[in-house]
Amino acid sequence: MNYLLIEQADFRNQLKPFTFTRPIAEIRVGILTIREKWEKHLDGSLSHISTPTLSEKYPTKTEAQNILINSSVCPNPELVKAIQLGASLKKDGVLISAAATEEEIGFFDPKQKLEEAAEYDGDINLITQSWHIFQKNADEIRSDFELITAGRNTQHVNDPHTSVYGEKNIFIEEGASIKASILNAENGPIYIGKNAQIHEGAIIKGPFAMLDNSHVNMGAKIKGDSTIGPFCKVGGEVSNSVFFGYSSKGHDGFIGNSVVGEWCNLGADTNTSNLKNNYANVKLWDYAKGGFKDTGLQFCGLMMGDHSKCGINTMFNTGTVVGVSANIFGSGFPRNFIPSFAWGGAAGFSTFQVKKAFEVAQKVMERRDKTLDEVEQKILTEHFQESKLDRIWEKE
Structure with a gap:
């Protein structure tokens, strides 16, 4: 399965000035960046779906079948297992992950995916405000x-x-x-x-x-x-x-x-x-x-x-x-x-x-x-x- 890190627009704005020059998932919190955390857990490389300004430095790599993961979500073992099953997940009104074909990515509708997603009952760490980093x-x-x-x-x-x-x-x-x-x-x-x-x-x-x-x-x-x-x-x-x-x-x-x-x-x-x-x-x-x-x-x-x-x-x-x-x-x-x-x-x-x-x-x-x-x-x-x-x- 191909995994992509996708951003929520309001979270991106709230994480400025750090997201002026990087996708959300390139923020370092803890020892690793958010992207590096997911790559360690999933044992593979991940790419970003970010803004046009950053797309050349951080290109998007899609395949026929993809799992989109909210860039503001920090992984944990239980959450990773749930995402690997391929189901769309949400937590308290925030979309965590969603399955999407290559064609669907171009017309991705977060609101629709949020309605379809199952509620995740575990704990998650969300980085949605600049002060969350420290x-x-x-x-x-x-x-x-x-x-x-x-x-x-x-x-x-x-x-x-x-x-x-x-x-x-x-x-x-x-x-x-x-x-x-x-x-x-x-x-x-x-x-x-x-x-x-x-x-x-x-x-x-x-x-x-x-x-x-x-x-x-x-x-x-x-x-x-x-x-x-x-x-x-x-x-x-x-x-x-x-x-x-x-x-x-x-x-x-x-x-x-x-x-x-x-x-x-x-x-x-x-x-x-x-x-x-x-x-x-x-x-x-x-x-x-x-x-x-x-x-x-x-x-x-x-x-x-x-x-x-x-x-x-x-x-x-x-x-x-x-x-x-x-x-x-x-x-x-x-x-x-x-x-x-x-x-x-x-x-x-x-x-x-x-x-x-x-x-x-x-x-x-x-x-x-x-x-x-x-x-x-x-x-x-x-x-x-x-x-x-x-x-x-x-x-x-």
């Missing part, structure tokens, strides 16, 4: 840990100056290096990817995951429920936050209850507030609404889209949303919604023109032996055009 990260680390370490042998901590607690909950891949650190996995697992490095004086509490070739810098304090994607460098204090990959927070400063996309950089002593002084619920910018939305959360920090950067000593207010390819600098608190391709800070913004954004992105990606190819440039160019309405200074 909110459900601990559960997904535990789930992914069991999935990818089952039946495998871990490398061991050989450094005599590293203290380990809850050793049975720690899995270390080949090539990883850990020196003079503290690893505490008593409250949740710790996963260390291939060639990852934990430097001297770092303190890490599980649940925690760091992917291949990433670094936790000297003296870092990782409080748990956090994920550091591949090729990241992270230091300072981190709590319940997710770095998708290829991003850096190399110096001191606090980030909590936050999500950072790819190719981002947080300058030295950047701090995020994750709690309002009056302890009220945090509101986040809602792209579909064009205004702020109550998250229902008391703790919520920074949502930063791909390729965005901030200078030293940047102070982000509680519940700040930063779009794609923004550059924030200067003293004071910048506004808590910063549109894509914004250049500036508390004193005001101008437009970071797309050609300049390409120049920076190319230099940053070359440091990881990657290139900003024509497909990536096309995605950013189309987003630059569609995000003009958010940059209010361009209307003046």
